[in-house]
Amino acid sequence: xxxxxxxxxxxxxxxxxxxxxxxxxxxxxxxxxxxxxxxxxxxxxxxxxxxxxxxxxxxxxxxxxxxxxxxxxxxxxxxxxxxxxxxxxxxxxxxxxxxxxxxxxxxxxxxxxxxxxxxxxxxxxxxxxxxxxxxxxxxxxxxxxxxxxxxxxxxxxxxxxxxxxxxxxxxxxxxxxxxxxxxxxxxxxxxxxxxxxxxxxxxxxxxxxxxxxxxxxxxxxxxxxxxxxxxxxxxxxxxxxxxxxxxxxxxxxxxxxxxxxxxxxxxxxxxxxxxxxxxxxxxxxxxxxxxxxxxxxxxxxxxxxxxxxxxxxxxxxxxxxxxxxxxxxxxxxxxxxxxxxxxxxxxxxxxxxxxxxxxxxxxxxxxxxxxxxxxxxxxxxxxxxxxxxxxxxxxxxxxxxxxxx
Numbered sequence: 001x002x003x004x005x006x007x008x009x010x011x012x013x014x015x016x017x018x019x020x021x022x023x024x025x026x027x028x029x030x031x032x033x034x035x036x037x038x039x040x041x042x043x044x045x046x047x048x049x050x051x052x053x054x055x056x057x058x059x060x061x062x063x064x065x066x067x068x069x070x071x072x073x074x075x076x077x078x079x080x081x082x083x084x085x086x087x088x089x090x091x092x093x094x095x096x097x098x099x100x101x102x103x104x105x106x107x108x109x110x111x112x113x114x115x116x117x118x119x120x121x122x123x124x125x126x127x128x129x130x131x132x133x134x135x136x137x138x139x140x141x142x143x144x145x146x147x148x149x150x151x152x153x154x155x156x157x158x159x160x161x162x163x164x165x166x167x168x169x170x171x172x173x174x175x176x177x178x179x180x181x182x183x184x185x186x187x188x189x190x191x192x193x194x195x196x197x198x199x200x201x202x203x204x205x206x207x208x209x210x211x212x213x214x215x216x217x218x219x220x221x222x223x224x225x226x227x228x229x230x231x232x233x234x235x236x237x238x239x240x241x242x243x244x245x246x247x248x249x250x251x252x253x254x255x256x257x258x259x260x261x262x263x264x265x266x267x268x269x270x271x272x273x274x275x276x277x278x279x280x281x282x283x284x285x286x287x288x289x290x291x292x293x294x295x296x297x298x299x300x301x302x303x304x305x306x307x308x309x310x311x312x313x314x315x316x317x318x319x320x321x322x323x324x325x326x327x328x329x330x331x332x333x334x335x336x337x338x339x340x341x342x343x344x345x346x347x348x349x350x351x352x353x354x355x356x357x358x359x360x361x362x363x364x365x366x367x368x369x370x371x372x373x374x375x376x377x378x379x380x381x382x383x384x385x386x387x388x389x390x391x392x393x394x395x396x397x398x399x400x401x402x403x404x405x
Contacts, residue, residue, distance in 0.1 A: 001136070004036035004044040005248040005255065007167075007198030008218035010085065012060035013052035015222070016294075018320060024263050025052075026063045028219040032247050032260045033070045039249055039258075043117075043133050044071055046103070047198030047216075048083025048143055048167030053352065054364075056086070056093050064093070068102035077117045078103040079131040082142035083167040083198060085349060089367045104131055106140035106165055108152075123155050139192075140165030143199070145346075145372055146183045157190035164192040167199045170213060173206050186213070194253045201226055202243050203257055214255045216248040220262055224296040227267035233281045234271040242267070263319070264293035271328075275303040282310060286317040293318050300326040346372055 009029050015021040036044060051060060071078050080103045082094055094105045104117050106129055112120040113129045120127040131138030137158040144152060149168055156164060170189075171182035178200065186208055189195065195213035202225075203217035221227065227242040246260040268285055272278035278301040289295065295318050299305060305325045314321035346368075353365050 001134075002039070002041050002249065002251045004032075004039075004041045005047065005196050005214060005216050005250055006032060006044065006219065007047035007196075007216050007247075008049045008083070008201055008222070009046065010049055010052040010218065010220065010222065011063055012056050013220075013222075016320060016322060022060070025220045026067075028245070028260055028262055029063075030067050030070070032219055032258075033067050035258060035260070036247070036249070037070055037074050037076065041076060041249065043076055044078045045138070045163070045165055045196045046078065046080040047140075047165055047196050048081050049085045049198060050080060050083070051086035051093060054082075054086045054088045054092060054349075061093055061096065064097060065100065065102060068097060072102055077131075077133065079106055079117070079138050079140075079165065080104070081106050081140045081165050081167055081198075084143040084346070087142045089364070089371065105129065106131055106138065107142050128155065135161055137162040138165060139163070140196075143167040144183075149183055150188065153184065153188050153190060158192060162192045163194045163196055164190065165196045168197065169199055170197065170206070173204050173213065173215065174200065178202065178204075189213075194250060194255075203246070203248075205255060212253065212255055214248055214250075216257070217243065217245060219245055219247065219260055221245065221265040221294075224265065224267045226265070227296070228262075228264045230267045230269075231285055232269045233285060234269075237281075237284070264290060266293055266295045268295055268297035270297065270299040272300070273302045273328075275301060275305060277301075278303075278305060279310070279313075283313065286314060289318060291318060295321045297321065297323045298326070299323065300328050302328045 010025055011029065012022050013025050050064060056064070068078060080094060082088065082092060086092065094103065097103045098105050104115065108123070108126045109129050110126065112127050114120060117132055118129055119132050120129050128139070137160065139156050139158055139162055141152060141156065168183040169180055171185045174180040174182055180200065189208070193211055195208065195211060197213060197215050200215040201218040201222050202215070204215045206213040218226065229242050230240040232238045232240070244257070244259050245262045246258045248255040249258050250256070266289060270278055270281050270285070272281055278299055282297070282299060295314060297314065299310065304327060307323060307325045310325070311321060311323050314323060350365055350368060353368070
């Protein structure tokens with residue numbers, strides 16, 4: 001048995017507000033799908049964040065359809081879960097793709113779903129929709145908050161051979177070299193033959209007994225932490241290799257990382273005393289980069305630097321550049337700092353939704369906040385304290401798993 005494990009594809013992401021970057025993300029997914037089909041996979045798994053937003057544009061949906069048809073035309077089923085970027089309170093783009101026969105959505109639902117590759121199990125008032133391939137169960141659920149996932153995990157245990165598909169952060173994986181907040185620990189996970197995870201954008205593998213817990217990483221370079229090279233020029237020039245991008249081919253539950261060609265993104269750090277020295281070091285670096293690349297540069301100098309001039313030089317040598325300059329010994333010159341440095345994933349998604357100038361965006365944001373904080377919807381009309389207490393007690397009596405979700 002062989003399958004492809006993808007995660008964090010982020011279709012529709014116009015990184016740095018550049019529409020052509022969304023095309024890069026689409027092309028990377030297409031290349032990966034073609035490789036997987038050529039390798040003869042039996043099925044494919046997408047561990048969340050197929051889309052960058054939970055309401056993708058029509059063009060982005062068409063891109064997803066184009067790639068998923070590559071699998072469908074070969075009779076290869078695709079199983080998927082919703083990630084933190086593209087999950088929805090109600091029906092999402094995933095449901096549309098499922099109705100088109102392009103993927104099979106895993107997780108809890110209100111109604112039973114049965115199909116060639118899906119079956120449902122009644123679990124405390126809800127239905128856990130699971131994938132089925134021969135004698136293998138593929139069990140998963142969409143991204144959840146930390147307090148939700150702790151309650152749900154015991155319900156995701158398979159009866160025989162199984163794959164667990166989640167879009168969460170496991171403490172033991174990120175503790176080593178990544179600064180990320182975590183959702184769960186290894187000892188909370190139910191037994192499975194393979195753990196197909198998403199959410200961590202760097203390729204990571206962790207052995208759990210005889211099984212593997214795998215993050216294939218994002219298919220494209222999502223930010224400068226995922227740079228193809230880190231170039232540091234202080235006293236001397238230093239170049240460190242960055243992250244490779246791709247997905248995992250898994251045969252008999254043993255993963256093999258497959259590299260996918262992407263546009264280079266370079267992270268550059270320069271430190272100098274004199275203005276001329278800073279410019280010289282920066283130019284020396286640029287001469288050795290390919291013209292199709294993106295660079296994110298931080299330049300520190302004891303003298304004032306002309307950031308506009310440096311940007312013009314960079315754009316003459318690269319496809320795109322983001323530059324920030326700092327006067328050593330003084331406060332940093334104001335620059336646009338990435339939101340990710342200030343906000344967590346939930347807050348970033350909320351900000352993105354609120355930027356939309358549409359009424360449904362406000363409603364979606366309110367529902368997100370309610371779900372995140374665990375608020376109950378208030379009954380219409382005024383009620384006395386005693387009436388509210390009676391209603392709450394009655395709700396407690398008839399609470400189901402789906403009420404909790």
